[in-house]
Amino acid sequence: MSVGAGFAPWQQRAYSAAVASLAQGRLAHGLLLVGPPQLGKGAVAEALAQRILCSAPRSDGFACGDCRSCVLFAAQTVGLATTQAHGDLQRIGLEPNDKGDKLRTEITVDQVRRLGQWFSLSALFGGAKVAIVAPADLLNTAAGNALLKTLEEPLPGRFLLLVSARPGRLPATVRSRCQRIEFRVPAPDEAIAWMRAQGADPAQAAAALAAARGNPGLALAWLADGGLRLRAEVRDALAALAMGRASPVETAQAWLSGDAAALRLRFAAELALERARHGLAAGGDALGLTAPSDFPKLSAWFDGINRLREQLGAPLRHDLVLAGLLLDWRTLHDDAAVPGRAPGRQAR
Numbered sequence: 001m002s003v004g005a006g007f008a009p010w011q012q013r014a015y016s017a018a019v020a021s022l023a024q025g026r027l028a029h030g031l032l033l034v035g036p037p038q039l040g041k042g043a044v045a046e047a048l049a050q051r052i053l054c055s056a057p058r059s060d061g062f063a064c065g066d067c068r069s070c071v072l073f074a075a076q077t078v079g080l081a082t083t084q085a086h087g088d089l090q091r092i093g094l095e096p097n098d099k100g101d102k103l104r105t106e107i108t109v110d111q112v113r114r115l116g117q118w119f120s121l122s123a124l125f126g127g128a129k130v131a132i133v134a135p136a137d138l139l140n141t142a143a144g145n146a147l148l149k150t151l152e153e154p155l156p157g158r159f160l161l162l163v164s165a166r167p168g169r170l171p172a173t174v175r176s177r178c179q180r181i182e183f184r185v186p187a188p189d190e191a192i193a194w195m196r197a198q199g200a201d202p203a204q205a206a207a208a209l210a211a212a213r214g215n216p217g218l219a220l221a222w223l224a225d226g227g228l229r230l231r232a233e234v235r236d237a238l239a240a241l242a243m244g245r246a247s248p249v250e251t252a253q254a255w256l257s258g259d260a261a262a263l264r265l266r267f268a269a270e271l272a273l274e275r276a277r278h279g280l281a282a283g284g285d286a287l288g289l290t291a292p293s294d295f296p297k298l299s300a301w302f303d304g305i306n307r308l309r310e311q312l313g314a315p316l317r318h319d320l321v322l323a324g325l326l327l328d329w330r331t332l333h334d335d336a337a338v339p340g341r342a343p344g345r346q347a348r
Contacts, residue, residue, distance in 0.1 A: 007047075008194050008216070010186045011040040018048050018181055019061040028179035029154035032136070034167040035183025038217030042134055044181075045161045049073075049130040052159055053088055069125055087124030090115060090131040094138065105313055107133070109142035116150045119158050127157060134163035137170055144171045151177040191216035204228075213270075230260055234267040241326055242333040248326035252319050261318075265309040272302045272329075301328055 007015060014033070021027040031048075033041040047062065050073045054063035063070050072086040092111055094103040115131055123129050133139070139147060150160065151174060160178075167175060185191070188209065195205040195216050200223055208219035208228055222228050237255075240246035255264045276298050304325050312318060 007043070008040060008186075009190055010183060011044050014181050014183055015044045015047055016061060018044075019051060021179070022048075022052065023061075027159070029158060030151045030160045030174075030178035031162065031181060032167060032170075032175060032178035033161065033163045033181045033183065035165065036185060036215050036218070037165045038215060038221055039183040039185070040217060041163045041165070041183050042132075044183075045132050045134065045163050049089060049132055049159075049161060052128050052130050053086070053125070055125070055127070088127070088129045090118060090129075092131060092133040093135070106138050106140040107136075107143050108140060109146050112139070112143045112146040112150070116146065119150060119155060123157065128159060129157065130159045130161065132161045132163065135166075136162035136164040137166040137168075139170065144174055148173050148177070185214040186216065188214060191219075195220055227263065230263060231267045231271075234264050235271055238268065238271055238329060241330050244330065248330065249319075249323045251326050252322035256319055256322060262309050262312055265305050265312075265322075269302050269305040269309070272298060272305065276302075297328075297332055301325065301332065304328075 018027065018031070031045075033045055035041055050063040050070060051057055051061065053069045053073060055067040055069055056064045058064055063073075065074075069086065069088070073089060076085040076089060076091075092107060092115060094105070094107065095111065096102070097104050115133075119129060119131070133147075147160075148171065162170070162174075162178060164170060186194075191209055191214060192202070192205050195209065196202055198220055200208070200220060204223055205219065208223050209216060211228060211231055212219035212222060222231070234255075237246060237251050241248060241251060255261060255268075276295055308318065308321050308325065
């Protein structure tokens with residue numbers, strides 16, 4: 001079976017552009033598929049890899065799904081115990097640590113060196129060899145430098161597909177040697193139509209799309225896994241903190257519990273940004289509170305929450321950091337005209 005069936009319109013546009021370059025002999029050795037999360041970059045990379053390796057591609061630009069290469073492609077598993085069933089395909093991602101109890105937090109130089117050695121071998125089927133690196137932004141510094149050598153000295157018929165939602169984390173030297181395939185947030189009408197085709201309720205789809213800043217893949221995921229409900233909980237918690245009706249310490253502990261800590265912090269940062277935007281426009285915000293007058297401090301708070309979100313994997317006292325930020329959130333409103341509190345009054 002050929003992958004790529006049922007592509008969303010924006011995925012199809014990116015895929016068709018890449019396949020057109022391939023047909024014209026202009027597809028670069030290094031490809032960088034970039035764009036926001038949940039827009040299908042990985043799915044397009046998989047379909048493109050299968051198409052490159054296919055021995056009898058279809059007239060619509062997709063792999064046939066039936067040749068030996070396609071059968072092996074479909075058989076290759078993805079996960080902790082990856083089996084390279086297809087000799088001309090490699091998938092590079094996070095590997096288990098030395099204990100084998102969890103994944104590493106970065107792609108290592110040893111992985112990239114093995115990839116370079118694999119590229120130097122003859123293709124099993126006598127044609128192309130393809131490697132998919134995802135998420136490419138998790139390459140550590142040494143791995144990025146090693147990958148640069150592969151990009152600078154490409155062999156014929158070798159294709160390196162880098163998938164990243166944060167391409168700015170890749171070395172500029174790597175980015176400059178790759179052909180860029182952009183995944184952009186589609187127009188709202190197209191996004192809503194696609195979400196409805198996936199079974200989303202029209203009203204819920206619109207609300208989720210607005211919360212996801214126009215990203216339909218993310219909006220659909222939030223509808224499926226309760227992300228919108230979690231966002232509402234974070235909004236209510238921020239309002240309660242601002243009114244002095246919630247404890248920063250207890251809220252911090254609740255936010256960091258479970259597997260949704262990063263998403264809660266993301267929602268908090270976005271709600272702060274939304275608060276600033278609404279406050280500047282109309283003197284109020286989406287939380288129903290009067291906007292604080294010190295927007296530089298609100299901006300600093302936004303940066304602090306995002307910085308903490310990036311550091312969740314580090315061995316730090318995240319609860320203390322977050323409690324401090326939530327206390328700062330309350331302080332931001334002490335001098336604002338919050339109903340029920342006199343200006344300048346410190347909430348306890």
